[in-house]
Amino acid sequence: MRARNLALVLGEVNSRGPVTRAALAEITGLTKTTVSKLVADLIDAGLVVETGAVRDGERGRPGVVVRVSGEHVASVGLEINVDYLAVRVVDLSRTVRLRRTQAVDNRFAQPGDVVALLRDLALKAVDDAVDMGLRVVGGVLAVPGPVDQRTGTVHNAPNLGWREVPVAALLELPFPVQVENEANLAALGELWFGSGLSDFLHVSGEIGIGAGLVVRGSLFQGSHGYAGELGHVVVSPDGPACRCGGRGCLEQYAGQDALAAATGLAGTDVQATTTGNGSRAAAAAGGGAQAATGGTTAGDISRIVARLQAQDPAALAACERAGWALGVALSSAINLVDPDTIVLGGIYGPLFPWIGEAVTATLTSRLGQMRDAVPPVVVSRLGTEAAALGAAGQVIQRVIADPAALLQT
Amino acid sequence: MRARNLALVLGEVNSRGPVTRAALAEITGLTKTTVSKLVADLIDAGLVVETGAVRDGERGRPGVVVRVSGEHVASVGLEINVDYLAVRVVDLSRTVRLRRTQAVDNRFAQPGDVVALLRDLALKAVDDAVDMGLRVVGGVLAVPGPVDQRTGTVHNAPNLGWREVPVAALLELPFPVQVENEANLAALGELWFGSGLSDFLHVSGEIGIGAGLVVRGSLFQGSHGYAGELGHVVVSPDGPACRCGGRGCLEQYAGQDALAAATGLAGTDVQATTTGNGSRAAAAAGGGAQAATGGTTAGDISRIVARLQAQDPAALAACERAGWALGVALSSAINLVDPDTIVLGGIYGPLFPWIGEAVTATLTSRLGQMRDAVPPVVVSRLGTEAAALGAAGQVIQRVIADPAALLQT
CATH class of the missing domain: 3.30.420.40 (ATPase, nucleotide binding domain)
Incomplete structure (x- = not known):
């Protein structure tokens, strides 16, 4: 129930922009006490932040508004494609904070070598994100082919020459990474950043x-x-x-x-x-x-x-x-x-x-x-950036949809 | 808010089967008082019914359970096809209560004539439903072609020879009727009754x-x-x-x-x-x-x-x-x-x-x-019955999703 209410409150903050606790109580049907407690938890987790007072239209009393925080939690979008590797760091407010692209020729490369190169690129980007005060909580990797999302295995990426490559397991980043199809993520990139x-x-x-x-x-x-x-x-x-x-x-x-x-x-x-x-x-x-x-x-x-x-x-x-x-x-x-x-x-x-x-x-x-x-x-x-941005955006969506998972870690 | 909570409670009763008010409060996060009031409204509207007491597993106290009522509210599924007209009356518990099919040849028939024939068939079925204690609250009409659902106009049903026929307006039944594509409704018929x-x-x-x-x-x-x-x-x-x-x-x-x-x-x-x-x-x-x-x-x-x-x-x-x-x-x-x-x-x-x-x-x-x-x-x-059943089921879904609309009528 708490998990659902955390998601309900964060979802409203995310979709409505800066909003008072009183308005959140009204929108969600939760009591003001419950909303205040949930918001406090979300602030502690760095997911929302207070951002000054606004006058509440209905009652005329000033209230402190909260919004999604772009200052703490971030996600990484990763992409392996035939001729480049890409890393994008995006904060919870969906601002792109870091862009790293490396030209390569992956057509004849070993999956292990490709993944090692991507890992280096990602870890450097994550270090830079830490320097900016950001904590990367998860990543999504875009690959050009159908994927078993449950196991993070690429079934078949013919333009890479990959078959049944357990790329999520190979990647070994210090946060969970899901693997998804490039075409799907590019569409989401177009949706969120296009x-x-x-x-x-x-x-x-x-x-x-x-x-x-x-x-x-x-x-x-x-x-x-x-x-x-x-x-x-x-x-x-x-x-x-x-x-x-x-x-x-x-x-x-x-x-x-x-x-x-x-x-x-x-x-x-x-x-x-x-x-x-x-x-x-x-x-x-x-x-x-x-x-x-x-x-x-x-x-x-x-x-x-x-x-x-x-x-x-x-x-x-x-x-x-x-x-x-x-x-x-x-x-x-x-x-x-x-x-x-x-x-x-x-x-x-x-x-x-x-x-x-x-x-x-x-x-x-x-x-x-x-x-x-x-x-x-x-x-x-968006050109070739679409998939990596969609990947980063996918993590943000998941945090918004289930903030409790993050609070427990 | 009340509309949302009515839908929330009815949705849980519908998906979980017989359930106590206490369990509904726990599931929905609403207070027991709120749940009791909402359930009372749903009973008054004939949408749910009390159906005896069961022992609540957790606490061991017996509680009265409620379930979706099959005794009051019903829907009508209608179909116009090339060689038959069909009417199905389905109650809120998704039991098919009446079946009426009439063989015709609509290939060269006027839309107005076809609709008049269907209206007669539907009104007789509704009368029979009333005799069974049922109140028909709405209908959906299946037609073989793309439809503007907002206006109830058939854009193009080439096997009927229809173009831009405002069939919902022609039908003039004593309850709202929406018009939808036969292929979509047949798929829903397969889902709910197949x-x-x-x-x-x-x-x-x-x-x-x-x-x-x-x-x-x-x-x-x-x-x-x-x-x-x-x-x-x-x-x-x-x-x-x-x-x-x-x-x-x-x-x-x-x-x-x-x-x-x-x-x-x-x-x-x-x-x-x-x-x-x-x-x-x-x-x-x-x-x-x-x-x-x-x-x-x-x-x-x-x-x-x-x-x-x-x-x-x-x-x-x-x-x-x-x-x-x-x-x-x-x-x-x-x-x-x-x-x-x-x-x-x-x-x-x-x-x-x-x-x-x-x-x-x-x-x-x-x-x-x-x-x-x-x-x-x-x-x-399901054969040729799929679309008419899907049509009737569609009305039931809408009642479950928005019972407040029915309570206001």
């Missing part, structure tokens, strides 16, 4: 293509947390073979590798040589061949953009085709999940000028007769 | 193909309530033209008209001649031609089943193709929304022996490598 929309389908364009659906401010995750695999929505049932076992999946038309290949920049089959643990030894043995056969690299998107800017016909055709395929897959998604807005993130940010029109044209031709309006297609403003 | 699953995608196979997604006991409706248009998920982007403006939508492979046409039983384009208001006059004028070109009828599915039982090659091939297409569209749906189980309803009930295997085989070939297990594909046991 352009202010609360109903949208966020598309994370990478080598794989994930999506996160936010409806009325909540992330939809499906029955097992695996919703949003937009990259394997069928564009054409007899199309190119996909690593998922299907054919003609969106990823084969609009994923980063597919775009690079169609532009004539690189091979598309890097993941086939780095399944299993994608070990550094295997990379060392096969690295030359890999480079020779043209594995895509972190610079691919900027190389594609350069070709597009130079009006390269292959690059333009690749984007036209990707935009069409994205439109076909999104029309299925719109029919199934009815998003209000489509937000294109990841590689579709820099590529938007060349794919946006084809996406919208395809949506209009396929949906125009059924619907009053086709959902608008817009670009995310 | 096989006990609480995580599934229910597929309503009719002339159109709708789906309703239930996750942890809640219906997912998307941002505007139009989620679940499985019939317009892309099977093949260059496939047959669809009435939605797209090409190769699932409906063109696995809808009732498509199946009948592929079996050689009927034309597939009835809706093209009955758009607009699909008036009886138009039907009278064009009825003969319609019959001559072979409009599908209510008996189509039994005729298809008869051909299947006779091993008719065209019918078998049509089902094989429909099962494959359903598998392709469902693989996109599974990737996007991650349902636990697929429940096939509507025409896929009688057709299941001939399509089930192709559905599962297609899902396995497309999803097998990505997932530990492909979601099981099962048949609904």
